[in-house]
Amino acid sequence: MKFTNTLLKGKLQRRYKRFFTDIEVNNKTVVAHCPNTGSMMGLLDQGNEVWISEHNDPKRKLKFTLEMIKVKKRIIGVNTHRANRIVEHGLNNKLIAEFKSIKNIKAEFKYSDDTRFDFLCDKKILEVKNVTLIRDGRTAEFPDAITSRGSKHLKMLINSIKKGYKPYVLFLTQIQDINKFKIAKDIDANYYKDYIEAKKAGVNFMAYRCYLSSKEIKIEKKINIINE
Numbered sequence: 001m002k003f004t005n006t007l008l009k010g011k012l013q014r015r016y017k018r019f020f021t022d023i024e025v026n027n028k029t030v031v032a033h034c035p036n037t038g039s040m041m042g043l044l045d046q047g048n049e050v051w052i053s054e055h056n057d058p059k060r061k062l063k064f065t066l067e068m069i070k071v072k073k074r075i076i077g078v079n080t081h082r083a084n085r086i087v088e089h090g091l092n093n094k095l096i097a098e099f100k101s102i103k104n105i106k107a108e109f110k111y112s113d114d115t116r117f118d119f120l121c122d123k124k125i126l127e128v129k130n131v132t133l134i135r136d137g138r139t140a141e142f143p144d145a146i147t148s149r150g151s152k153h154l155k156m157l158i159n160s161i162k163k164g165y166k167p168y169v170l171f172l173t174q175i176q177d178i179n180k181f182k183i184a185k186d187i188d189a190n191y192y193k194d195y196i197e198a199k200k201a202g203v204n205f206m207a208y209r210c211y212l213s214s215k216e217i218k219i220e221k222k223i224n225i226i227n228e
Contacts, residue, residue, distance in 0.1 A: 001082060001089045007051035007067055007214040015044050021066050023052055032064035036078045039145040041133055043069050043076060051075075051214055068212060075212045076132050077174030082217065083130040084118055086210065087172060090219035091121065097222060098168065098206060099124065115156045124166045127153055131173040131207070133184065139226070140173045140207070141184040147191055154194040158201045169198075171207040173223060181207035182226045 010025035021034045032052045049070035055063055067079050087096075088107065094100045102121040109120035119126040133144040143150060157167035171181055185192035199205060211220040 001086045001218060002216040003053060003067075003214070005054060007053055008064075009214070010050050010052060012044065012048045012050045012069065013046060015040070020062075021050075023050055023064065023066070025052070030064050031062055032066045033062040034066050034078075035081045036066075036132070038080070038132070038143075040078065041144045042135060043071055043078065043132065045071075071134075072137060074134070074178070075176040076134075077130075077210060077212055077217050078132055080130045083128050083172050083174075086174075086217055086219060087118070087126070087128050087170060090208070091119065091126075095219040096170070096206075096208065098204070099126070111156060111160065115153070117153070117157075123164065124168060125157065125160055126168050126170060127157065128170050128172055131171050131175065131181065134175055134178065138178075139180045139182055140171075140175050140178045140209075140223075141182055141187075142171055143184060143188050143191060146188045150188075151191050151194045154191075154198045154203065157203045158198055161202050166204070167202075168204045168206065171205070171225075172219075173207055173209040174212065174217065175209060176212050178209050179223050180226055181223055 010023040013022035015021045019034050021032045023032050051068040052064045053067050068077050090096050106120040109117045117125050118128045131140050131142045133141040160167050183192045183195050207223045207225050208219050209223050210217050
């Protein structure tokens with residue numbers, strides 16, 4: 001997934017009201033939209049290098065959007081709205097080994113009246129989880145806050161097996177040069193419990209990391225899921 005324009009580099013001043021960030025760019029402060037509503041644990045230290053996109057749509061309230069943050073020499077993609085575009089690019093370009101042979105890709109698959117999954121690829125359901133948490137410097141983790149929505153998705157994926165689907169969860173790790181992933185069970189014990197139950201029931205889990213630059217973000221390689 002290529003950015004329409006090369007991103008602008010700046011420094012984070014603060015995030016507030018969940019959706020707003022103050023960014024210093026060329027000795028001036030601009031307000032950028034923060035499209036990540038999660039906790040963004042460990043990412044929001046004042047002075048962190050950031051990259052923002054610029055938009056000239058007059059209908060937009062804010063001209064800039066926060067895209068990436070550099071933390072301890074690693075670039076991390078924080079725009080959750082781009083996750084599905086990155087994965088769709090990966091599907092179309094055969095970058096996800098488990099989905100190389102698919103023929104049909106349907107985004108925003110309506111599974112039931114109250115549940116949508118990110119993709120239906122032939123008979124494979126694909127649910128995407130964007131990963132930005134890294135606490136020990138070596139291992140990416142999900143979630144970074146309690147996610148009742150994530151637990152609901154796992155239960156519905158288990159249900160989908162009975163209807164003939166083959167369900168997958170892709171932990172899209174937008175963290176540069178990381179090779180391991182795990183569930184953050186100390187943050188959400190219920191999600192971890194549901195994850196173990198889903199694995200036993202036949203839900204497939206995989207983690208892929210991304211290549212990130214000021215010009216593009218794309219799926220780079222599969223990484224190991226470890227259980228602790």
